[in-house]
Amino acid sequence: MKLHRMPHLVQRMILEELGFDERFFLSFTSKRTCSLLGLFRPDFKGISITINISKSKVSVRVQKPRAPRIPDVINEWEFNIPYKQYLMNDSPIWKIDGTAVQVEKYDSTILCCGLIDERVGSDTTSNSFVVFGKVLRHLNSVLNIERCQLCEFDMTIPVGLIPQLDFNFYYGRIDFLSGDSMFMTLEDLTVLLENIKTKQLCLIDIVLSVPGYKYQKNPEKKSSIDCLKIRNFDWVDFPELPAAKRIIISRKIEMDQMNMVLTSWVAGRNREIEIGEFETDEFSDRNRETIYTGIETHAPQLTKAEITSFFDSSQHSLNLRLLRNIVAVDILRESDGIRATIIEAAMESHVNQKLFVFVWSDSNLRTIGRANN
């Protein structure tokens, strides 16, 4: 029975019959098989990757949601990649992204991986990162990964790990989860923001390992982040926000920082942003003065119904019912006259207030049911 001698149609039919585990294991048999699996990707829904970083290892867990009818099927595999790589006696060798990797089965679903490719050097930590990158690229090449979570509870992301993420892949969602702050170097953060392609990137508690620096956007790089969520914003340069269509900063920013965002937008920078969501102090005339210093404001052109549909749109995280005292004002970009509506709103049972930036982009206008004239 030679799989590779079967006609293409038959190969496809056979591969479509494979379950998650069989497909997963088949992918490690050879480069050719891996390419074949890449051609016929299954319609498995909700496959996620969870990357756990600890002081001794990085692990990659790939999961497929359990089918309700067959709860006994685990559909979960975890690669443990120790920073201290070692030769495992008599362990089978799998082909992972074209490289021979020793794999030892720890228990029913945990696989310990070691790199035995001598060409990449003898530094064991960097070898482990190589394996990490290869595992991710391999999984992305044969499965449709919808969500990627990166969890780190030991405060620091090892230097050099982030560049190993698979940047060719378009992720559904990437969450950086941590118990507290998650330290990352500016270099790694720059690599991440300028290369990742995702619908949503949550950098909730990212803190630069050397404080005081700001992320400097590379204007040559096009944004491939649909939504960027930030809480700790110490690394954010407000006049040059990271390139993302939608930016949510969920910690209170100062009025002058908000002014920097808007002034910069009017001057033609921060062009990637289409929707912004910021938290600020309670609005007062004086605060408003600070926000709009040096910016010409205009009467809002969005109707109440359009503002309602903006909040009701599926893209939006806030429910209009939780917002009150909604006030809007328009600003115009100097270079091309593009309009943005700035909407301020108080939140029910919340001290801080919200400030939304709604840029009149084609996609935003479609969302509220208005064609762009």
Add this chain to the structure above:
Amino acid sequence: MSSTEQGTSSAAPAEPTTAPESAAAPEVPESFYYVHGKDKVVHKVSAGALQHSALIHGMISNLGYTEEQAKANPFPFENIDGDILQMVVDWCNQHKGKPTPPEDTNLPKQKEKLFDLVLAVNYLEIKELLTYCCKQVAMMVKGKSPEEIREIWMIPTDAEDEAAEKEAKKRAGKEAAGETAAAAGDAK
């Protein structure tokens, strides 16, 4: 509804013996066709059973054979082993005019036989049987490790693939050189 007979694919195969008709035989006499595989054994199969095969069904529609002509000209499938063709014919007869069940447990368990059956069924375009076969092939690797899967499906290692590719390139190069030399010789 089928019969098998040792014979040849010559223009006039010997009269095959026919299995007894079922009690609920159709009133209109059914037409029969003849097929043979690599072993030249001729199988008599009803048109109803052959409807499972899109390939044969298409051939019948295009040829417009009378029963006499069909008997004289069995469809030759030289690329299919006799025992495999027998399995296919049996399956077509068993499932003639019936809705196909969700599973078929009568498929061969030996992997080489199943492989040949898959190729034959794919060639003959018998969709339902191909689906069963592919399910069975996929079942062979259920719960197996990568090493076991490699063995069952005879998947070459990367090194073997590379060596085979090199060999194929070398052969193609030699053939091309041979053709060029022959063309040069012709020109002289």
